[in-house]
Amino acid sequence: MMKTNRLNIKLGLVLLLCLCFAAIGEAKISLPYLINDGMVLQRGKAVPIWGTADAGESVTLKFAGKEYQTTAGPDGNWKIMLPAMKAGGPYDMQINDITLHNILIGDVFLCSGQSNMELTVARVMDMFADEINAYENTNIHYLKVPYCYDFNEPQKDIKKAEWQPLDKTHVMGYSALCYFFAKQLYEKTKVPVGIINSSWGGTPIEAWISEEGLQDFPVYTHQKAVYESKELINNIQQIEQARGRAWQIELYKTDKGTHAQTPWYAENYDDSAWQTVDMFSPQWATNGWRPINGVHWFRQQIDLPASWNGKEATLRLGCIVDADSVYVNGKFVGSVAYQYPPRIYNIPKGLLKTGKNQITIRLVSNGGLPSFVKDKPYKLICGTEETNLSQQWKHRIGTEMPQAPSSTAFQNMPIGLYNGMIAPLRNYVFKGTVWYQGESNTGKWKEYASLLKSLMKDWRKTFGMPEMPFYIMELADFMAPDNPGRKGWAALQAQQAKAAEEDPHATLIPNKDTGEWNDIHPLDKKTGGKRLVEAVTQSF
Template identity: 25%
Template sequence: MRKTPFVLLFLISCSISIFADIKLPALVGNNMVLQQQTEVKIWGWAKAGSKISISPTWETKTYTINTAKNGSWQTVIKTPIPGGPYQIKLTGDGDLTLNNVLIGEVWVCSGQSNMEMALRGNSSPILNANQIILDADHPNIRLFKVKSTSSITPLDNVKGQWDQSTSATAREFSAIGYQFAQILNKKLNFPIGMIMTTVGGTMVEAWMSKESLSAFPQVKIPSTLENNKYPHREPTALFNAMVAPLLKYNIRGVIWLQGESNRHEPELYEQLFPAMVNDWRKQWGIGEFPFYYGQIAPYGSKDSTRSGARLREAQLKDMDLIPNSGMAVLLDVGMENDIHFMDKTIPAQRFAYWALGKAYGIPGIGYQSPKYKSLKIDGNKAVLSFDYAPYLTSYRKPLILFEIAGEDKVFHQAKATIDKNTVTVMSEDVKKPVAVRYAYKEWVMGQLYNNDGLP
C-alpha cells in the first residue's frame, strides 16, 4: 500500500510527458470558434523534428506538418460553413483532442476602459446588467478574455481560455463586446467567437507596434519596462503582449473603443490611429478586414470646447483615412460626471449595425450617422446639408447645440431649424456667417438624428 502514491505519481508523470509533446497556444483550444469558409492557421510546439498530424472531424482529410528545429510548427486547414460542435485530433508522439469546436464568425473587441468594462460593472454600474446576464446562456457564443499584461518585445502566447457563454462567463466579459456578439448571433444564426483584449487608461501608442511608431519620432519607445509603475501605458507594451500573440488567429473584424486617454493630443491621435489600424491589418495578413470604432462619448465641462470635442473631430476625420472602417457615434450616451457611461447597449447596437449592414451586407439596416455634406450661405443664414440623412429630426426638441461665426471667427449661440435633410442656422449677432459648428463642447447630449435614429 505504501507504494501506491509513488505508482500514481509515476503514472501522472508519464501522462504529462505524453500529452505535453504537443503544446498549443491558449487561443487554440477547447470551445474555440474558427472563422468560417476560409483557411485558418493551427500552430504550436512539439519535439524538434517530429511529425504532427491534424484531423478535423468536419472533413476526412488529415493535415501533416514537420516541426522546425526549435520545435515550432504551423499549418493551414480549411473551414466549412458555420456549424459544429466538432473535434480536432492532433497526433505526434502523443495524442491531443480539441473538443466542442465551432465554425462561425470571429471578432476582436479592443480598446480602453469603456470597452473593457465587464457586465458585472464596478463603481460605475452597467445599465440593465442583471437582465443581460440572466439571458446569457448561449452555447453558440464563445468568449476569450486575454489577461492583461505588458511586454517590451512581442510575445507568442497569451493567458486566457475559450469559454461558452453562460451567466457566469458573460458577467466577466466586456459589456459592449458581449452584447455585440449576442446581436450578431441572433441575426446571423451563426456561432460567434469574441476575443477581448482591453486595458483601461491606455493611449493608442501602447497598442501600436515598434514598426508603426517608427514614423512618429516624437513618440519615445522605452528600452525596458522594469520598475515601471504603469507599464501598460508605454508605447508598444500592449501590442507586444496582447495583440502580437493573436495575429495568427483568423478573424472577421475588430470593434474598438479608445481615445479618452489621447484627448489632450487630438492632432497627433488623428495620425496615430489610422497608422495603428493599417499596421494591425498588415500584421494580421488577411486584408483590409472591417474595423469599426466608437467616437468617444461626451464627458466633462459643458462650457469647455477643449480636448474632448477636438478628439471627436479627429475621429470623424479618420473615417476618410481608414478604408473599410466605420464610426459608431456616441454623442448621446455620455455622462457629465462619469467618463464610464452606464449604457453599454447602445454602443454595442451601433457597432452591430455597422457589422450587419456593411460587413455582412444585410439590406434594410441603417448604420451610418448623418455626415456633413455642404454649407450654403443665404444672407445671414447658413444652410447645412447632410449625407445619410433623407430626413433629420430632433424629436421635437429645440436644437441648442449649433453655433455660428462670422469673419471674426467668434462663435455665437445660434437658432437652428430642420427642413427635411437640411438645417438652417442663424444668429442676430452674426450678419455674414462663414462657419458653423455643432456639439463642440466637452459635455453635450446629442440632439440631431437621421431617420434611422442615429446621431
C-alpha cells in the same frame, strides 16, 4: 563471470531501448492558449492551427471528418492550414494525443481599446439586469487576453486564458459592449460568434502600435527605448512601491478616527461637535487654496421603519473620489479602492434595526479634489422599499496628507501592449476589429487621427489582412457642458471621424449620445452594440 557481464550488458541495452521508446512516447506537442477548448474559428476563410513540438515530430490533426498532417520544423514550430469552412459546431479536434472540445465555426472579432471596451457586464446591471439574467447562449464564446506589456520584442503567446461560453457562470466577466454586440449579432445572423477582447483600461493608443508602426513618431519609439531594461523597470517599481507603502503607513498611523479610544465609525460615537456639510459642496474638500488630501470622515443617522428591522438591504453611495471604507451601525460592510466603480454595499441580515441607524464613510483622498459624484444614487434599498440619504453629513478630517506618491504606468508606454497583447494573436483569423479608445489621448488630440490610421495600417500588416475592417466606436460624451475638458473631448471625437473618413475600410460607429456627463463609463453599452451590428452586417 563473462556470462554475468554479458547478461548485464544485455539488460543495459534493453533498459536503454526502453528509455528511448519512453522518451519517444512522452514527446508532446504544445499549443498556444488561443488554440484551446471552446475556440471559435472564422468561417469562410482558411485558418491556421499552430504550435510547437520536438524538431521533426509528426503532427496529425483530425477535425470535422478530415485528417491533416505536418512535421515540426528544426525550430520546433509547426502549422496546419484548415480550408475555409461553413459555420457550425460544436466539434472536437484531435491533435496527436490532445483533444480539444466545443469548437465552433462562425464570425470572430478582435475587440480592443481601453476601459469602455473592458467595462464588464457586472457594471451595467443597474440598467440591464433583467435582460442579462434571462439570457444564455452557448454559440457565443469570449476570451479576455490577460494583461501583458513587453518593450523588447513581440511575444509569441498570450498569458494563460480560456474561452468562455456566454452562460450564467461567465457572463459577469464579459465586456458589456462585447456582450451586447455578440448577442445582437447572433440574433441577426444565427451564426456562432467569437470575441477576443484585448483591452486595458486607461491606456493610450501609442501603447497598442508596433515599433515599426510608430516610425513616423520618433518621440514614442525613443520613449519605449528608455524602458527596454527589465532591471530598470524592477528598480523603479520597487522604489515606487516602497514610497507608496510609506505613505499608506503614515496615513493609517496619523488617522485620528481609526485610533481614537472610541473609533469614529462606532455606533455610539458622539459626533455632535462635528461640522455639518453638504456632501456635494467643495468647501469641506479644500482649505481655501488647495485640496485636503488624506482621510475625511462622514457620519449620518437615518431612521428606518419596523418593516426593515433585521432584513438584508443594499446601500448605494454613488461614486466617490478616491477610495472609501463604509460602516453601518459600527460594522464594516465594504470598501472600494478607486474612484470609478459604483459603490454598492450589501448590508447583511440582522444589522439594520427599527429607528436610528448610523452610516459612516471613511473617505481617502490620494490627490486632487475629494468629492462625491453628483446625480448618482445615494440611498438604502430593502426589497421594494427605499429611502434616500440626506446631502447633509457630519464631517471631520482624520488626517491631512500630502498628495500620494505617483507610480509609473508602464502599460501606458508606447509599443508595450502591441508586443504583449496584439502580436501573440497574429496567426488568428478575424472577421474584423472593433476599436474603442481615445479617452487617454484627449489631452493630445491633434495627433490622434494620424496615430489611429497608423494603428489600422500596422494591425492589417500584422494579421496579413490588407483590407481588414475596423469599426471605430465614437467616444461617448462626458463632463458638464461648461467643463473646459469638453473641448478636448469633442476634438478627439472629430479626430476619430477624420481617421474613419480617410480609411476606405474603417467605419465610425456613432456613440456620443450614449454618454453620461458625470461618468466616464456610461452604462448604455447596448445602443453601441446595436449600431455596431448594423455596420458589421452591411458587409455580409
